[in-house]
Amino acid sequence: xxxxxxxxxxxxxxxxxxxxxxxxxxxxxxxxxxxxxxxxxxxxxxxxxxxxxxxxxxxxxxxxxxxxxxxxxxxxxxxxxxxxxxxxxxxxxxxxxxxxxxxxxxxxxxxxxxxxxxxxxxxxxxxxxxxxxxxxxxxxxxxxxxxxxxxxxxxxxxxxxxxxxxxxxxxxxxxxxxxxx
Amino acid sequence: xxxxxxxxxxxxxxxxxxxxxxxxxxxxxxxxxxxxxxxxxxxxxxxxxxxxxxxxxxxxxxxxxxxxxxxxxxxxxxxxxxxxxxxxxxxxxxxxxxxxxxxxxxxxxxxxxxxxxxxxxxxxxxxxxxxxxxxxxxxxxxxxxxxxxxxxxxxxxxxxxxxxxxxxxxxxxxxxxxxxx
DNA sequence: AGTTTACCCTATCGGTAATAGGAAGTCAAG
DNA sequence: CTTGACTTCCTATTACCGATAGGGTAAACT
Numbered sequence: 387x388x389x390x391x392x393x394x395x396x397x398x399x400x401x402x403x404x405x406x407x408x409x410x411x412x413x414x415x416x417x418x419x420x421x422x423x424x425x426x427x428x429x430x431x432x433x434x435x436x437x438x439x440x441x442x443x444x445x446x447x448x449x450x451x452x453x454x455x456x457x458x459x460x461x462x463x464x465x466x467x468x469x470x471x472x473x474x475x476x477x478x479x480x481x482x483x484x485x486x487x488x489x490x491x492x493x494x495x496x497x498x499x500x501x502x503x504x505x506x507x508x509x510x511x512x513x514x515x516x517x518x519x520x521x522x523x524x525x526x527x528x529x530x531x532x533x534x535x536x537x538x539x540x541x542x543x544x545x546x547x548x549x550x551x552x553x554x555x556x557x558x559x560x561x562x563x564x565x566x567x
Numbered sequence: 568x569x570x571x572x573x574x575x576x577x578x579x580x581x582x583x584x585x586x587x588x589x590x591x592x593x594x595x596x597x598x599x600x601x602x603x604x605x606x607x608x609x610x611x612x613x614x615x616x617x618x619x620x621x622x623x624x625x626x627x628x629x630x631x632x633x634x635x636x637x638x639x640x641x642x643x644x645x646x647x648x649x650x651x652x653x654x655x656x657x658x659x660x661x662x663x664x665x666x667x668x669x670x671x672x673x674x675x676x677x678x679x680x681x682x683x684x685x686x687x688x689x690x691x692x693x694x695x696x697x698x699x700x701x702x703x704x705x706x707x708x709x710x711x712x713x714x715x716x717x718x719x720x721x722x723x724x725x726x727x728x729x730x731x732x733x734x735x736x737x738x739x740x741x742x743x744x745x746x747x748x
Numbered sequence: 749a750g751t752t753t754a755c756c757c758t759a760t761c762g763g764t765a766a767t768a769g770g771a772a773g774t775c776a777a778g
Numbered sequence: 779c780t781t782g783a784c785t786t787c788c789t790a791t792t793a794c795c796g797a798t799a800g801g802g803t804a805a806a807c808t
Contacts, residue, residue, distance in 0.1 A: 404669045408765065420767080421787050429765065485719055486667050488585040523716070524730050531712020535704070538666055549705050560737055589796065601798080602756050610796065 387425055390415055391435050398436070398477035404486060408432075433481065433490045440482045441499035447471050448506060457513040458558060462551050464510050465529055469547050472533045476541055483530065514558055521561035528553055568606055571596055572616050579617070579658035585667060589613075614662065614671045621663045622680035628652050629687060638694040639739060643732050645691050646710055650728050653714045657722060664711065695739055702742035709734055 393414050397406045408429060412419040426432040451467045453460040472479040480486050482500070492500065504526075511522050529550065536546040574595050578587045589610060593600040607613040632648045634641040653660040661667050663681070673681065685707075692703050710731065717727040 402669060407763085409763080417786090418788065419765085420789085423766075424786055484665075488583055520730060523727055524713075524734060527712040527716040527727055528709050528734075529712075530715065531708040531710075532705075534711065534715065535708040546704055546708055549701060553705060553709075556737060556741055588794080590794075598755090599757065600796085601758085604797075605755055 390422070390425055391432075391439050394432060394436055395439075395478070398481070399475060403433075403477045403480045406432075430490055433487060434493050434496050437481055437492045438496040438499055440478050441496070441503060443478075444468075444471055444482070444503055445499065445506075448503065453510075457510070457515070458555075461507075461510045461514045461558070462554055464507055465525075465550060465554060468507070469529065469533055469550060473536065473541075473547065476537050479533065479537065484534075511558075515562040515565070516558055517565055518561065521557065521565075524561075525554065525557050528557065571603070571606055572613075572620050575613060575617055576620075576659070579662070580656060584614075584658045584661045587613075611671055614668060615674050615677050618662055618673045619677040619680055621659050622677070622684060624659075625649075625652055625663070625684055626680065629684065634691075638691065638696070639736075642688075642691045642695045642739070643735055645688055646706075646731060646735060649688070650710065650714055650731060654717065654722075654728065657718050660714070660718065665715075692739075696743045696746070697739055698746055699742065702738065702746075705742075706735065706738050709738065 390411070394406055394411050397410060397414060408422050409419045411432075412422050415422075422432070426435065448464060448467060451463055453463055472483070507526075508522055511525060516522055516525065532546045532550055532553070536543065540546070571592070575587055575592055578592060578595060589603050590600045592613075593603050596603075603613075607616065629645060629648055632644050634644055653664070688707075689703055692706060697703055697706065713727045713731055713734070717724065721727070
């Protein structure tokens with residue numbers, strides 16, 4: 387079960403998340419395609435297991451980040467770690483954060499893991515003085531925008547994501563200024 | 568030919584761009600699936616024709632925008648028009664600006680249309696005082712980030728895109744400040 | 749008249765996810 | 779020890795997908 391999911395990640399890394407076929411996955415695991423239905427009731431269920439697994443990997447990764455006392459620095463650290471996690475496996479980022487799979491909707495249990503991740507980041511934003519939902523939305527959208535542009539146009543490089551820290555400063559400063567007045 | 572592409576856009580609007588099948592398209596047009604190969608040598612070629620068509624629609628739309636004398640205002644106007652174009656047809660935005668179709672790569676001729684669009688916007692950025700490539704990249708990525716977040720989480724609403732004008736001001740001001748010193 | 753060209757067809761191929769139905773093994777209760 | 783439930787795997791098949799082979803028809807050109 388866990389081995390099958392790990393095998394599926396391997397195929398996804400080679401051929402993209404949409405390139406994972408049940409025949410190919412079964413072949414890689416050493417069984418026939420219908421036997422996979424003993425473990426997943428549909429291909430969507432396989433994606434769902436991978437979605438949950440990927441979010442657990444991300445939670446574990448964020449847990450290893452040593453956060454500074456300084457709230458602004460801590461926010462940057464968590465977003466930099468998030469960005470590194472996204473860039474190191476495009477197929478995983480595709481499944482977790484983009485809507486590339488027609489018909490795939492995470493189950494509520496799996497989606498709850500994704501909300502956990504978001505909530506942890508939102509807490510750090512609040513600590514750093516970003517309190518309005520609109521400002522939180524902007525920082526989230528900008529981080530995702532940089533990652534998307536990086537993966538789409540220059541995977542492996544840093545032309546876009548190198549601006550992350552500067553833009554966080556810019557937006558956090560602006561959010562604090564506007565929430566004071 | 569143009570009628571088939573228009574018909575394909577109709578199906579894409581109903582079922583998403585990945586939901587367009589050659590069987591379904593042929594049925595909608597009133598012919599059999601193999602007959603489509605008289606017009607497109609592959610499904611990718613159909614996507615390519617739609618990609619070119621969509622970019623022509625966008626160019627036409629941007630041409631109708633009455634640009635202010637003020638360069639900053641003109642930049643905002645073009646990006647607001649771009650955003651409105653993106654939001655009014657998610658399937659079209661998906662094909663033109665996201666990488667959702669495994670294996671689809673626009674032909675050079677079609678891609679040139681997309682570069683035309685980007686170049687027009689870049690010119691307005693330069694006029695507004697944004698001259699460094701890094702700053703241009705940031706504004707492009709932020710616009711796309713807001714649109715993606717809007718379409719993914721709240722299609723039809725404005726929770727994310729309503730921040731567009733404010734963020735443009737913020738980034739353009741910052742770009743000008745940094746390029747002066 | 750003969751040929752080319754445009755457009756359409758049926759039939760088929762190999763790939764996909766999914767289902768039906770059966771065979772073999774394990775394990776626990778009677 | 780045996781019976782029955784459960785697990786895990788299989789072959790065979792279905793429906794749909796993009797793509798190809800090969801043939802038919804009618805208009806247009808030479």
